[in-house]
Amino acid sequence: MRVVVGYGNELRGEDAFGVDVIKELEKFHLKNTKLISAFQLTPEIVLELLEADEIIFIDACNNEKNHYALACSLSVQSRFNLSHHISPKTIVYMLESLYEKHPNFFIYSMMTKSFDNIKNENIYKMRIEQIVHHISSAQ
Secondary structure, eight states, rough: OEEEEOOOOOOSGGGGGGHHHHHGGGGGGGGEEEEEEESSOOOGGGGGGGOOOOOEEEEEOSSSSTTTTEEOOOOOOOOTOSSSOHHHHHHHHHHHHHHHHOOEEEEEEEEOSSSOSOOHHHHOOOHHHHHHHHHTTOO
């Protein structure tokens, strides 16, 4: 099973990117795909991922220079850090070490420097559509 996890704060402008992608993906009723929308990644989400062969994480990533660029971005983080900012890599490490699960995983990020509002609604929506198209066509 494929699991898509979109996360972000809907009250903070472009930080809602992952959540907004999930909202669009829900319209497609994708087979063999579980969609999860979350405010942030927490250790408890691991239980929702136990059946996953493939996990796709979607979020907004702070970047001052490449606003609205799409990228595959994994920030470096200690895998033992279980604070407010848990990375996708930490979640996958927990699956591996606690449950001996080894799913393939990917992350799609939209680079942004705006966590207060959406600066350009048209480009923001276009980036959502690009990610939705990519995920829905890879069925």
